[in-house]
Amino acid sequence: METGILDLLVNGSPMAAFAIFLIYLYKQQQARMDALVDRFQSQQEKIRKEYKDDVAELRGRYDGVIEKQNDERSRIKDSIEQRLTTVHQNLQSIHSTCQGISISQEVTKDELQSIAQNVEAGLTAIKDMQEQAKMREIAKQALKGS
Numbered sequence: 001m002e003t004g005i006l007d008l009l010v011n012g013s014p015m016a017a018f019a020i021f022l023i024y025l026y027k028q029q030q031a032r033m034d035a036l037v038d039r040f041q042s043q044q045e046k047i048r049k050e051y052k053d054d055v056a057e058l059r060g061r062y063d064g065v066i067e068k069q070n071d072e073r074s075r076i077k078d079s080i081e082q083r084l085t086t087v088h089q090n091l092q093s094i095h096s097t098c099q100g101i102s103i104s105q106e107v108t109k110d111e112l113q114s115i116a117q118n119v120e121a122g123l124t125a126i127k128d129m130q131e132q133a134k135m136r137e138i139a140k141q142a143l144k145g146s
Helices: 002-011 014-145
Strands: none
Touching: none
């Protein structure tokens, strides 16, 4: 085939030479385009791989941040639960103390009433004794004057 092309080039018309030049140019251009497409596809594959790696890295960082947020939320929740438990225990202690104070005040009221009754009884007894002492004085004076 190459001999046929060479013979056509030497013995053929200038149009034949131009046609062969165009075929040669087409083949060269096609080879360049194939090489360009191959480079483009390899670059595209490289970019896809980098993109996947970036996405995986970003996803890993995102998962790390989410995990930290969940851990912090869980820690805060546990802290709040512990504080609420402590507050609840303190409130129960205060409630029982208040009940004790209320009961002791009731006992104190009863004791105060009892003491007040005893004091009144004592005062009544003293008044009675004073009246008896006055009566004796009056009786002594009446005996002396008679």
